[in-house]
Amino acid sequence: MTSSTPFRPSRRGFLSSTGMTLLVASIAGAKAAEHSGTLPWKPFAALPPQPLPGGRWYVFTADEARMVEAIVDRLIPADDLSIGGKEAGCATFIDRQLAGSYGSSERLYTQGPFLPGLPTQGYQGAEAPVARYRAGLAALAQHVRSQFAGKAFADLAPADQDKVLADFDAGKVAYPAAAGFFNLLLQNSMEGFFADPIYGGNKDMAGWKLLGFPGARYDYRDYVTAHNQPFPLPPLSIAGRPEWKVGSK
Amino acid sequence: MKKAALLAGVIAAALVSASGFASDLFDRINAGRYKAVLADCAACHTKPGGRPFAGGAPLDTPFGKLIPSNITPDRETGIGNWSYADFRGALKEGVGKGGKRLYPAMPYPAYSTMTEADIADLWAYLQKIEPVSNRVVSNQLPFPFSIRTVMIGWNLLNFSPSEFKPDPAKSAEWNRGAYLLNGPAHCGTCHTPKSLLGADKTDQFLRAGNLQSWVAPDITNDAHKGIGGWAAEDIVAYLKTGANRFDIASGPMAEVVANSTQYWTDADLNAVATYLKDIKGAGTAPPRPLDAGDPLMLAGKAVFTDRCSACHVSSGEGAPFLFPKLAKAPVVNGDDPTSLIRVVLEGSQAGSTKARPTTPAMPSFAWNLGDAEVASVLSYVRNSWGNAAPAVTPAQVKDMRAKLAR
Numbered sequence: 001m002t003s004s005t006p007f008r009p010s011r012r013g014f015l016s017s018t019g020m021t022l023l024v025a026s027i028a029g030a031k032a033a034e035h036s037g038t039l040p041w042k043p044f045a046a047l048p049p050q051p052l053p054g055g056r057w058y059v060f061t062a063d064e065a066r067m068v069e070a071i072v073d074r075l076i077p078a079d080d081l082s083i084g085g086k087e088a089g090c091a092t093f094i095d096r097q098l099a100g101s102y103g104s105s106e107r108l109y110t111q112g113p114f115l116p117g118l119p120t121q122g123y124q125g126a127e128a129p130v131a132r133y134r135a136g137l138a139a140l141a142q143h144v145r146s147q148f149a150g151k152a153f154a155d156l157a158p159a160d161q162d163k164v165l166a167d168f169d170a171g172k173v174a175y176p177a178a179a180g181f182f183n184l185l186l187q188n189s190m191e192g193f194f195a196d197p198i199y200g201g202n203k204d205m206a207g208w209k210l211l212g213f214p215g216a217r218y219d220y221r222d223y224v225t226a227h228n229q230p231f232p233l234p235p236l237s238i239a240g241r242p243e244w245k246v247g248s249k
Numbered sequence: 250m251k252k253a254a255l256l257a258g259v260i261a262a263a264l265v266s267a268s269g270f271a272s273d274l275f276d277r278i279n280a281g282r283y284k285a286v287l288a289d290c291a292a293c294h295t296k297p298g299g300r301p302f303a304g305g306a307p308l309d310t311p312f313g314k315l316i317p318s319n320i321t322p323d324r325e326t327g328i329g330n331w332s333y334a335d336f337r338g339a340l341k342e343g344v345g346k347g348g349k350r351l352y353p354a355m356p357y358p359a360y361s362t363m364t365e366a367d368i369a370d371l372w373a374y375l376q377k378i379e380p381v382s383n384r385v386v387s388n389q390l391p392f393p394f395s396i397r398t399v400m401i402g403w404n405l406l407n408f409s410p411s412e413f414k415p416d417p418a419k420s421a422e423w424n425r426g427a428y429l430l431n432g433p434a435h436c437g438t439c440h441t442p443k444s445l446l447g448a449d450k451t452d453q454f455l456r457a458g459n460l461q462s463w464v465a466p467d468i469t470n471d472a473h474k475g476i477g478g479w480a481a482e483d484i485v486a487y488l489k490t491g492a493n494r495f496d497i498a499s500g501p502m503a504e505v506v507a508n509s510t511q512y513w514t515d516a517d518l519n520a521v522a523t524y525l526k527d528i529k530g531a532g533t534a535p536p537r538p539l540d541a542g543d544p545l546m547l548a549g550k551a552v553f554t555d556r557c558s559a560c561h562v563s564s565g566e567g568a569p570f571l572f573p574k575l576a577k578a579p580v581v582n583g584d585d586p587t588s589l590i591r592v593v594l595e596g597s598q599a600g601s602t603k604a605r606p607t608t609p610a611m612p613s614f615a616w617n618l619g620d621a622e623v624a625s626v627l628s629y630v631r632n633s634w635g636n637a638a639p640a641v642t643p644a645q646v647k648d649m650r651a652k653l654a655r
Contacts, residue, residue, distance in 0.1 A: 038608045043595035043653070048616045219559035236555050243551035244622050247544040 049238065051198045054092070058099035059130055063152070064137050065091060070154035072189045074161045082210045083203065085189055093192030093201030094133075103130040123180050136181030140164070143173050197237045204242075208235040215241075274373070281374025284367050287517070288360065288433040289509035292501075293317040303327070303381035308354050309461050311447060313390035315354045323380035336372050337365075341410055343400065350400040352390075353408070353447065359435035361410040367433065407448035419527075426524025429517055434509070439465035439501070455528055457583050462652050463500050464587040466580040471530025473637070474582050481522035488518050490604035494569045496578060497609065500588065503600025511602045535582070538637035539628065545640060549629025552622050556614060557630075565634040571609050576634035586641045589627050590649045593618065620646040 052058065057065045072085030072094075082088075101107050105128035117124040127135070144153045144164060153161060167173050168182045192201030194208070196216060202208065208215055215235035223231060234241060242248050285291070293305045294317045305317030322329040328336065328346075335346040343357040344350060351357055360368075388395055413432055415424040430436045441449045442458050457467040457474070469475040476484065479495065486493040488510035491503060498506045510518070539546050554563065561567050565576035575581050580588055591597075596613035599605075618626070620643040631638035 038601040038606070039598075039610070041596075041598040041608070041610050044613045044615055045596065046613050046616045217555065222558075222563050233554065238617075240617070240622070241551065241555065244548055244555075244625075246548040246621060246625055248548065 049196075049198055051239075052096050052099065052200070054200070058095050059103060059133070060091070060095050060098075063141075064133070065095065066154045067137055067141065067152065068094060068185075070161065071165065071185060072192070074158065074165055075186060075189045076193055077158075083206050085193060088193055088203045088206050089197075089201040090189045090192030093195060093199055094188045096200045097188060097191070098130050098133060104128045123184070125179075129184065132181060132184060136175075136185070139173075139175035139181070140168065143168075143175065196239075198239045205235040205237060277370050277373040278377050279374075281370035281372070283512075284371045284433060285374055286509055286512045287429060288363075288371065288435070289505060290320065291508045292504060293355075294320050295508075300379075300381045300383070302375070302378055303383045304385035307389065310352075310354055310390075311443075312394045315352055316385050316387050316389060317355075318387045319381065319383050319385050320375060321378055321381045321383075322376050323382050326382050326384040327380055328375070329380055333369070333372050336375075337368055340368055340371075343404060343408065343410075350397040350404075352388075352397075352400060353403070356435040356438040358408050358410075358449070359432055359438060361408075362413040362428070362432040364412060364428075403446060403448075407444075407446060420523070422520045422523045423527060425517065426520035426522070429521050430524055434521070436468070440468050453531070455525075456531055457585060459585055459587055461501070462587060462591060462649065464580065464583060464585045465502070466583050466588070467530060468525060468579070469528045469530035470526060471532060471579075473535040473577075474579055474584070475530040476525070476579055477530065478577060481519065481526050484522035484525055485515070485518045488513065488521070489515075489602075491600045491602040492570045492605050495574045496580075497570070497573050497599040499592065499597040499599050499611075503598075507600040507602060511604070535637040536639065538632040539640060541633070545625050545628050546632060548622070549625035549627070550633075552618065552626035553629055556618070557626065560611075565630070565636075570605065571607075575630050575636070577636060581631055581636050582638045584639065586627055586631070586638070586645065587649070589630070590623060590641065590646050591653065593623050593627065594646070594650060595653055615650065620644075620650070 060068060069086045069091040072090035073087075074085075076082075076085035076088065076090065078084030078087065085091075097103065110126050110128065112126070114124055114126060123132075141153065144151060144156065147164075148156060148160065153164065156164070164173075165182070169186075192199075193206075194211075194213075195201055197203060197205055205215065207213075212231075213235060214231055214233060216238050217233070217236050220231075223229075234243065290302060293308065294302045296304065296306050299305075300321075302320045303323075304319040307314045307316050319327040321327040324330045331346050339345045339351060339355070340357055340360040340363065342361070343353065343355070388397070393399060413428045416427070419427075437449055437455060439458050439460060440455045441451070442453050442456060443460075444450055455468050455475075456471075458465045467475040470477040472478065479487075479493070483493040483495065487496065487498065488506060491498040491506040491511065513521075553561075560572040561575050562572075565574065567574040592611055594613065594615040596611050598610040599608050601608045614623070623646040624641045624643045628640040630636065631641065
């Protein structure tokens with residue numbers, strides 16, 4: 001615990017802090033650049049997402065990566081509907097996600113006071129996701145080693161892997177360092193399966209094909225009146241789609 | 250008392266004559282201001298965001314760089330120590346003060362057709378603008394083009410100065426349009442293709458030119474490559490507001506509209522439109538469009554659907570005054586895809602005019618589309634919805650990318 005003083009939000013405190021925020025915001029606003037005449041424009045102006053080059057792990061060690069790949073393949077197993085989480089690149093996605101601002105909670109307030117939150121409020125602690133993964137994966141590895149004669153999670157039979165994960169999910173395996181870790185992992189795995197492929201997961205838009213999601217499109221005028229008919233276009237990534245290549249089909 | 254009355258009379262007379270003189274001069278300066286707008290001197294001689302007429306941004310010619318000079322009346326760095334004869338010589342003969350030969354990037358072949366009265370008005374105005382001290386070294390050309398006297402030979406081959414002669418068989422409006430377009434407005438400087446020597450190919454008058462990595466499209470009445478589909482009022486709307494129901498000015502033409510044509514009188518705009526509607530195009534039969542099932546067309550259609558259709562609409566119709574119509578557009582059907590490749594790569598913004606200040610913009614796609622994808626989407630656009638033009642190659646896109654990166 002970083003702070004021992006209970007935090008009691010009061011009406012007065014709320015009002016004064018809100019007023020301060022508004023004051024600061026309005027001062028900042030007064031310094032904003034002003035434009036008159038035409039809108040500013042520059043050739044080649046674009047702020048595209050920068051995909052990280054593949055072929056390496058950015059945050060995970062080789063052991064951690066192997067373990068996460070095994071976990072995401074149980075959370076999203078390959079079946080007749082789609083490829084599994086490992087092949088879809090969910091572990092790659094999580095690794096790159098952790099390498100960015102998300103991994104260090106760079107854009108979150110992570111100072112005290114820390115209070116126990118409701119389950120719907122999510123994680124309330126000070127640790128950033130990278131640290132939570134490190135601790136959570138270590139705790140899980142330790143648990144598996146002790147229960148399965150020194151084996152690694154990735155080497156267990158699928159049924160055993162499922163049991164370990166179910167126990168973790170149900171809180172039957174109590175490791176303080178890993179509190180809430182299962183939900184984090186599940187959430188990030190789903191993000192990896194359904195996020196745009198340029199972020200490393202959702203290989204070949206497998207998640208979107210599964211759902212029938214058309215991807216990053218923004219014009220449906222030709223189709224809005226075609227009721228009760230399937231949307232004819234394949235999904236589209238920010239980076240494009242295979243049909244853009246000449247002779248793709 | 251009598252003396253006072255006499256004095257008052259003298260003062261009044263002096264005032265009347267002074268104001269008469271002043272109004273005469275004012276009228277000439279004011280007329281000159283309008284002539285400077287017609288001639289769009291600012292297009293070259295004012296740097297974007299710079300002091301008016303104090304020297305422009307470098308012009309990239311096929312022969313090298315030229316920097317438009319300072320034409321403010323500053324004595325040291327401008328034309329403050331020029332005489333009217335020097336100024337007239339520059340416009341009429343391409344020879345400036347001290348016999349210095351001008352390069353025809355300064356469109357004296359066009360200005361030489363201007364009337365003496367118009368040139369005198371321009372001079373009156375240019376003497377009254379604010380002098381700005383800004384030394385410009387215009388000649389940045391490599392040897393041998395850097396030797397100005399080579400222009401003597403060029404002029405012998407390509408230039409025969411003569412004032413505009415009206416065609417009595419045509420209407421006064423047509424003749425006014427012909428004078429404006431060929432003289433002060435110097436439209437052919439961009440829109441007429443150039444010979445290897447950089448002179449107008451007069452037999453291909455206004456049939457599209459290429460300069461500074463832009464193409465100035467065919468503005469003849471050619472139904473396929475030109476503006477044969479535009480009515481005279483469409484031309485007027487384009488020049489006056491920067492947009493009409495088909496197209497929106499962007500690139501260098503947006504500057505022409507913003508700096509020059511939006512300030513033209515309606516009579517002058519109508520005159521130019523009347524004249525333009527009478528210019529015959531090449532009239533060659535359009536090529537056969539690529540087959541819709543061609544793999545290049547299929548790939549291009551996929552890119553168009555995903556990246557272009559939200560604004561330009563799947564039928565290529567665009568939205569009037571907001572997104573240019575691509576179907577049957579002159580710039581799309583022209584032989585030279587330079588401008589098309591350019592705007593897809595770097596994006597584009599419409600010019601702002603008093604009538605249409607919105608400046609809708611097209612985003613840059615250079616980060617998202619590879620050379621092959623730009624080539625296929627443009628080939629698709631150039632061969633759909635009634636368009637027909639040669640396919641664009643990835644090598645052309647690669648070249649343009651390299652040029653724009655410089």
